[in-house]
Amino acid sequence: MELFAFPFAGGNEHCYRELGNSLTGIRLNVLPLPGRGSLMSRPCISCSEEMADYLFERIKDSLQRPYAFFGHSMGAFIAYMLCRKIDSENMPLPKKLILSGRRAPSVIEDEPKHKMPSQRFRQVLRELGGIPDAVWRDEEIMSLFEPIIRSDFQMIETYCHQKQNALNIPVHLFLGRYDNVSDEQALAWQLETLQPIDITYFDGGHFYFKDDEFLLKQLAKKIIDALAG
DSSP states (O other): OOOEEOOTOOOOOOHHHHHHHHHHTTTEEEOOOOTSSSGTTSOOOHHHHHHHHHHHHHHGGGGGGGGEEEEETTTHHHHHHHHHHHHHTTTOOOEEEEEEEEOTTSSSSOGGGGOOOOOHHHHHHHHHHOOOOOHOHHHHHHHHHHHHHHHHHHHHHHHHOOOOOOOOOEEEEEEEETOOOHHHHGGGGGBBBBBBOOEEESSTTTTTHHHHHHHHHHHHHHHHHHHHH
């Protein structure tokens, strides 16, 4: 089964490389997003509907074969939005929707981070983790990186959730126990699917699988088990 994956904020098509190396027997296809990686020369997309339309055009010819979605943080949000787009086009939904590090789309966002002054914005990014120390030490790289993450945050924070019919799709949700996602915010994913959601907590923060190789292996096993079930 092909597992389409979507990057977290600021991430490119290589952001799940270590995870992919542990997903034995699974074809992981991380879709590149405009504004970073191999598509660095293209403008970022800061509208969620536009992002869903963009990605749909790139995978629509693959939707007749069994497939699944995975995304962490912003990637989870993109995976959900793309499911809504696919459903609106009356095309086959993924066999599994595997989400990580993301509250439900119906939950109202906190203070808009994409509008924060640079110093405060960078402080928030440090608290979230996931950015290599080498990037923080290089102001030239960071000055290129910051607008990309701002655009990604803007896409999420300007999304206006509208109640829709629940999707008929199995949802597996993985969360760091110390991430800023409450039980209520996690359980709100149940509003988006007709099937019972499955929630697993890992002993870490927002980027639990990037901070600990053991947790990375655990996540890979959980994904393999979810796809096999």
